[in-house]
Structures are given as structure tokens and as C-alpha cells.
Amino acid sequence: MELKIPEVALVVMVGVSGSGKSSFARKHFKRTEIVSSDECRALVSDDENDQAATNDAFDLLKHLVGIRLRRGLLTVIDATNVQESSRKGLVALAREYHCLPVAIVLDLPEKLCAERNSTRPDRTFGTHVLRQQRHQLHKSMRGLGREGFRHVHVLRSVEEVEGVTAIVRERLYNNRKDEHGPFDIIGDVHGCFDELLALFTQLGYSVDRGKDGADAYTVIPPTGRKAVFVGDLVDRGPRSPDVLRLVMSMVNAGTALCVPGNHDLKLHKKLQGKNVIINHGLAETLEQLKYEPPEFITEVERFLYSLVSHYVLDDGKLVVAHAGLKRRCMAEGSGAVRAFCLYGETTGETDDSDYRSDTNGPASTVAKPKWCTAILRSSKHNGLIAR
Secondary structure, three states: OEEEEEOOEEEEEEOOOOOOHHHHHHHHOOHHHEEEHHHHHHHHHOOOOOHHHHHHHHHHHHHHHHHHHHOOOOEEEEOOOOOHHHHHHHHHHHHHOOOEEEEEEEOOOHHHHHHHHHOOOOOOOOHHHHHHHHHHHHHHHHHHHHHOOOEEEEEOOHHHHHOOOEEEEEOOOOEEOOOOOOEEEEEOOOOOHHHHHHHHHHHOOEEEEOHHHOOOEEEEOOOOOEEEEOOOOOOOOOOHHHHHHHHHHHHHHOOEEEOOOHHHHHHHHHHOOOOOOOOOOHHHHHHHHOOOOHHHHHHHHHHHHHOOOOEEEHHHOEEEOOOOOOHHHOOOOOHHHHHHHHHOOEEEEEOOOOOEEEOOEEOOOOOOOOOOEEEEEOOOEEEEEEO
């Protein structure tokens, strides 16, 4: 049996004393990934059983866990964690660093745990302690999902524990570190289809429309290159549907990646039937989409829904997002990270040109005529800015 967890996660071991949490953690995780409450207690008091040092031990534990999560490292907490109150701070810590909390529960029989503890001279507490821990565990175990744990694995017997053959770390959707480019980074096309075709021609891409005006495009990039669209495909320009059709064809064919922009998100909400303010070019896009078949509109809605907030490429040396991303969030995924990727660190204010402002000034620091394009070149990445 395999247990699946995200590759970047806070894994919380849950179980009474003697259930085998430490042994399970050492078997399935690297030693450096495990932060043990007993070891933290020993570090602050020279005695891992000194209950008077528990508060200081957990301060140290949370400090170490925070450092690891900030660095994007999977971390395992080895402690009893049988009370909701003791897990609450851990879930909050995972949310602070935008990673998913995972619970692995070892709910083994009380008699077995008591027998194991009897063989350890440092576990001299009475059976009433185990009984209390087990009661606390069962009282709150059903609510783990409501507490915020996104993945919960419960093992109820020695056979189930020993039957776990591997912990499978599922790659995050934004992890494309194994792709090394070179990349052509294209941002804010805003419905400027003709300009996009001109850019592709200049970059050496071949673009062909399907026979008899079929919806799909066939795009052949220069050898080894891949396009990366940085959102805001639609609005303002005259041919948003054609831009969508081209980009969707490329993403489906594997010749491009795409992250969403705030304009794309707003269009998706509108297509879902949600109330949005029709401004900043959305009216033009909706008018253009009126002449498209329903099947295409459904495809657009699905495509926009599928876009992930950002991509980490080239062994982590390149991160692509629409508005921006803090370095410590590059290997993480959450609603807060997605919002930052879409809007940046906004203050809610706008400048005279109706651009949103962040804490360091306007979101756009260079004034450009509407739909003006400029090619950015470097040794490895090319790009288009379209306003």
C-alpha cells in the first residue's frame, strides 16, 4: 500500500504514546525531515521526558518547522498531536507558509501501545495516560478535515502500518523544474492576435490554421524552444477568441505553458455566470465571443479553470507568474499564493492611468500606448509586453 502526499507538505504524525509514530517516520522519511518533540525537549532541558520543558520544546519545534517550510522543504512533526488544540497551531503554521497540512494517524489498540511502553524505562506513566490520549484522539479524529488537513491517512492495525510500502510524493502542479528551455516568455497579449503572430514569425515559429478553418492551430516552435504565456490573454484587443484558440492549441500540444492573469480570471468568472463588473476591455471580449460556437466557449471555460498560478522551471532558476511572487512562495501553492501571482501586493489604490498600485508604487512603471508591443531579449528568454 502506498500513501500519497504533496511533495511540499507539513506532515503531522498523530497517535498515542507507543503507537509507533517515530518508527514509522524514520522508516519512510529522511532523518533531516523529521522534527521530534522529544528531541526538542531534550535540546532545551537535557531530558526528553521533562514535561516542564514542553512549552519551550514546542517553541523550538515550531521555529525549526517554520524555517524548513520557508525554504520549501517537506517537514514531518513527530509528536502525539492527539488534541485538536495541539494541532491547531501546526495547521496555522502550514497556512502561513502556503503548504498543505497532512495527517498520518496511527490508531493502534491501547493494549498493544501499553505493552510497547512497558519495555521502555522512559515510559513509566500509567495506563490512565494512554486511555486519556486515546480518548482525545477518538474525540477529535473525525474532524481532521474540518481542522484544515487536506490529506488524512488513518492506519488502524500493525498489519496496515507494516503494509505501507512507500510514501509517494506527488509533484505540485507548478513544478516543471525538469524543463530547461530555452523559453519565449510572452506577457499580456490582450487580444492582439496579429501582433502575436508577428512576434512568433520574428522568433522563428511556424503557425498554421487547421484545414477548412478548423479551430485548432498547429504551431511548430524552433528546435528546443517553448513559449510561456504570462496571462492576460484577453480584453482590450480586437481578437481575443483567436488568441485563446491559438494558446489553447499550443498548451494542448505541449509547445507552450500558460499561467492566468487577472483579466483571464475575470472572464472565467463571467463564463461561470458570476456577477462581475464589465470594464477594462471585458465588454469587447464578450462581444467577440458572441460569434463563437457554444463548444468553444465551454472549452475556454475549462482551459481557464485549468491554469495554475505559476510555474517553477529550469531547476528552480526561472519562475513565471503574471504579477509577481515572493521568493519563499515559489515552491508553494495556496489561495493566497494564487492571489499574489494574479494581483501582486496591492493596496487597493489606482493611479491616473487606472493601474493598480502595490506597496512600491504603480503595478506598471512604464507608460505605454494601448496595445504597444516590445520584444525583450536575453541570452535565454524572449518575451512580449502588450498593453
